[in-house]
Structures are given as C-alpha cells and as structure tokens.
Amino acid sequence: MKKTDLFLQELNNKPLANSLNGSARKRIWLNVTEKCNQACIYCSAFCDKNINMKDMSFLVAKKSIENALKEFGTNQLHICFFGGEPLCNFDLIKKVVKYYRYINKNITYSVSTNALIINSTHLKYFKKNNFFVQVSIDGSPDIQKKQRPYISGYEKEFSNYEKNVKFLIKKMGAENVVARATITSNNIYLSGLFDYLLQLGFKKIHFDPNISRGHDELDLGRYLGVLKKEINSLVNKYYINYKNNKIISLKPISTYHDILTGKAQVNKCEAGINRFCYDVNGKKFPCHMVVGLPGAEINEAVKIRNKSCDHCLYHNVCGGKCLGEICYNKKDIKVHCAINQMYINALINNLF
Ligand code: SF4
Numbered sequence: 002m003k004k005t006d007l008f009l010q011e012l013n014n015k016p017l018a019n020s021l022n023g024s025a026r027k028r029i030w031l032n033v034t035e036k037c038n039q040a041c042i043y044c045s046a047f048c049d050k051n052i053n054m055k056d057m058s059f060l061v062a063k064k065s066i067e068n069a070l071k072e073f074g075t076n077q078l079h080i081c082f083f084g085g086e087p088l089c090n091f092d093l094i095k096k097v098v099k100y101y102r103y104i105n106k107n108i109t110y111s112v113s114t115n116a117l118i119i120n121s122t123h124l125k126y127f128k129k130n131n132f133f134v135q136v137s138i139d140g141s142p143d144i145q146k147k148q149r150p151y152i153s154g155y156e157k158e159f160s161n162y163e164k165n166v167k168f169l170i171k172k173m174g175a176e177n178v179v180a181r182a183t184i185t186s187n188n189i190y191l192s193g194l195f196d197y198l199l200q201l202g203f204k205k206i207h208f209d210p211n212i213s214r215g216h217d218e219l220d221l222g223r224y225l226g227v228l229k230k231e232i233n234s235l236v237n238k239y240y241i242n243y244k245n246n247k248i249i250s251l252k253p254i255s256t257y258h259d260i261l262t263g264k265a266q267v268n269k270c271e272a273g274i275n276r277f278c279y280d281v282n283g284k285k286f287p288c289h290m291v292v293g294l295p296g297a298e299i300n301e302a303v304k305i306r307n308k309s310c311d312h313c314l315y316h317n318v319c320g321g322k323c324l325g326e327i328c329y330n331k332k333d334i335k336v337h338c339a340i341n342q343m344y345i346n347a348l349i350n351n352l353f
C-alpha cells in the first residue's frame with residue numbers, strides 16, 4: 002500500500018470533529034454591484050452581455066444584513082463586499098459601514114476587488130475601518146490581459162497595475178491582503194505564479210481552480226499531469242518560503258497542512274449553513290459561487306453535496322464537495338477531486 006493511503010487510512014480511523022458547528026463565523030457576501038471594469042473570460046455570473054448592470058441600493062443592503070442577522074440568530078457577522086467590481090459602488094460600502102458602526106460593533110468587513118481602480122482614498126478608508134482586502138489576480142499583466150481583459154478593451158490600462166498592487170499591499174499591510182488566483186489552462190504553472198505573487202509583496206495567496214461553465218479551452222482536466230508536477234514543486238516552495246517568513250498562507254496547501262498536522266479541523270462546504278450571498282436585488286443564495294443559478298438546480302446540488310464522501314480515503318482532509326463545483330460541473334467533480342488529492346498527497350509525502 003502507498004504511504005499516502007496508509008497515512009490517510011490511519012487518519013480516518015481517528016475520531017475527527019468537523020468545523021460546521023454553531024460557533025463557526027457567520028459570513029455574508031453582498032453583491033453591491035453588477036458593474037465591472039473587467040470582463041473575465043470565466044465570469045459567467047454577471048458579464049453576459051444581456052445583463053443590465055445594476056447597483057445594490059442601501060435599502061436592499063440593509064434588508065439583506067437584517068435578514069442574515071435574524072437567520073443566523075447572532076449579532077456577529079462578517080460582510081464581504083463583492084460584485085462585479087465593488088469599488089464601482091464604493092458609496093454604498095461607506096453607507097453600510099457608517100450605518101452599522103454605532104448599532105452593531107460586532108460586524109467585520111472585507112472587500113473583493115480587482116484593484117484596477119483602487120486609490121489612496123479607498124485604501125485610507127479600508128485601513129481605518131479594519132477591512133481585509135482580497136485581490137483577484139491571475140498572474141502577470143500578460144495573463145491578466147488574456148484572462149481578465151478590460152471591458153473597454155484598452156489594455157494599456159494594465160501598465161500601472163503592478164504599481165497599484167504594490168501600493169495596496171504597502172498601505173494595508175501584507176497580513177490584511179490576500180491574492181486570489183483562478184487557475185485555468187492559461188496559468189497552470191503554479192510555481193512560477195507563486196513566485197510572481199510573492200515578488201509583488203503578497204504574503205497570503207489562494208489558488209482556486211476555475212469552475213465556470215462552457216469554457217472547454219480552460220478545462221484543467223486535460224492538464225492533470227502538468228498540475229501534479231506543479232503542485233509537488235509548489236509544496237516544496239511553500240515550505241521554504243514559510244520557514245523564511247516570506248509567506249503567511251498559501252491555500253489550499255496551508256489549510257491541508259494544518260488539518261494533517263492536527264492544528265485545524267476539516268473544512269466542509271458552508272454554503273447556506275454559515276454563509277449566504279445576496280445579489281443586487283437582495284435575493285438570497287447559499288454562496289457567492291452559485292449566485293444567479295436556478296433554485297431547483299441549487300437544491301439538487303445541495304442533495305448531492307450532503308451525500309457523504311465517506312467512501313473516499315481523502316474525506317477527512319478534503320472535507321468533501323463544494324456546492325459551486327457541483328452546480329458548474331454538472332455534478333461531475335472528478336477534476337476537483339483529482340486536484341485536491343494531488344495537494345494532499347504532495348503534503349503527506351513532504352511532511353511524513
Ligand atoms: S459552495 Fe464552495 S465556495 Fe461556497 S461555501 Fe461551499 S465549498 Fe465554499
């Protein structure tokens with residue numbers, strides 16, 4: 002039997018608590034706008050040409066937050082301002098924070114931005130209000146142009162992009178910023194991508210495989226051999242940089258590392274349990290990953306997600322299926338599973 006299988010079998014024999022308990026942090030995503038200055042090739046949520054780009058109103062934001070507080074039965078909440086590009090409706094973000102500043106001090110905030118129009122006014126505001134900033138960035142300007150082109154088509158606008166990102170990290174502090182990269186066949190060389198993001202100054206990085214529909218050319222399933230090599234080398238690189246204090250977290254590697262070494266509990270999909278997402282009209286969805294999808298489709302996916310993955314050797318580390326993955330990949334999450342297993346195998350081989 003392989004070392005990884007033996008290790009996982011032993012782990013599965015131990016009683017493990019999962020993290021889905023009543024005390025887990027409750028979070029909502031508020032889609033404050035559908036407007037965006039980029040037209041990412043994998044974005045199927047809002048950038049369809051036939052969608053009227055709308056902003057969320059303050060009334061809708063307030064109703065959504067009140068609904069979440071009531072449903073969760075708590076006054077502790079984390080709000081992630083999402084979009085589109087949320088800075089296209091910065092006024093609403095300020096209104097929400099100002100309104101809740103005095104009536105609920107237990108709300109914390111983050112914003113998920115592409116950082117293209119971020120400026121010192123935004124950053125002063127985010128710093129002052131203890132925001133956490135997630136930057137959507139898939140790689141160098143060449144990759145960005147290919148994968149996240151400007152909606153205007155005016156690609157020269159990328160010339161200041163790296164400067165913007167460095168400025169953002171300097172002003173916010175690296176511990177308050179995460180780079181989130183969507184991995185497709187265009188930016189599959191993960192170890193080079195990691196070097197690039199480190200060199201920009203990021204110390205928190207998150208790699209997520211693309212799950213959007215109707216883009217066969219981006220499909221990672223055809224590149225699993227390349228990915229395996231890249232993941233092995235990424236794990237080695239992560240440990241070297243971690244020891245030298247150059248990286249704080251690299252997900253999913255750091256998450257799986259903490260679970261494998263007993264520092265953290267396994268994460269399960271929290272969609273509709275500890276998190277909701279509200280679209281610009283205030284319609285509630287279980288997660289930002291499934292916004293806009295028909296209710297029947299989501300409900301069917303919830304049933305699939307809730308079926309246990311106990312048959313899988315990796316279930317006590319991986320945590321099981323992601324609702325978004327099930328919806329977007331028409332229930333076939335083989336690629337998602339293969340990638341998760343590669344990360345876990347590489348970590349076990351490196352650690353033990
Ligand atoms: S649907 Fe996916 S992204 Fe959303 S909570 Fe579940 S695992 Fe996380």
Ligand code: SF4
Nearest residue numbers: 310313316319321338
């Ligand atoms: S690898 Fe796939 S089958 Fe295994 S636990 Fe994760 S989601 Fe479930």
